[in-house]
Amino acid sequence: QSVLTQPPSASAAPGQKVTISCSGSSSNIGSYYVSWYQQLPRTAPKLLIYENNKRPSGIPDRFSGSKSGASATLGITGLQTGDEAAYYCLTWDSSLSALVFGGGTMLTVL
Amino acid sequence: EVQLVESGGGLVQPGGSLRLSCAASGFTLSSHDMHWVRQAPGKGLEWVSSIDTSGNTYYPASVKGRFTISRENAKNSLYLQINSLRAGDTAVYYCVRVQGNAFDFWGQGTMVIVSS
16 A cells, blocks of 8 residues: 555546546655656556646646645646546655655546 | 666566666766666556665665665666565566656566566
8 A cells, every 4th residue: 555645546528627636644745746657558657747746848738736735636637538547646755765656546538 | 869778577486586677878877866666567656776876775665685776887777686586576667767856767667577
């Protein structure tokens, strides 16, 4: 069980918006940057959001990130079938002295 | 173009050892912190080791003492030595580059299967 809690699944219709949460504590999300990764089926993960809310070049502004207290959220607007993937949050945990991933959220675009 | 190409995975018996390699191109590996992340079949991502630009190494408690990360600057390559392999080590192992505070580039992964 990860110290970062994500819902196992999420779904929404094409064109709609979805949010994926990542809940932690003061020893991880509450004190450190969060990044988000997209893993399409049978591929390596890809960076979507870094330092809580910044997008690397090439990532469309349909993807956004935010953080409040010990929770972080990934938002995706204008959903496309190509967004069907697993999404993971990542941060440092000072109690564990380890980088920790959330358990992952599988997004289905209905 | 940045590329990370892992190799060295395969089928190994419990108790055995394996050395994974990651060949980097398009950038100087020693100028970045580098990590290994693994993913067991059908499971999530797990960080297993890192090496910073000063050569300091870090591991989670779950693998400390069995995993050793290293790099060879002349070959622009990263390595992961895994000893005393167990079934729970079965996973795809990814080589990952750090830029700022994120894993900005991932290799395609190499599969390790621990089975008798």
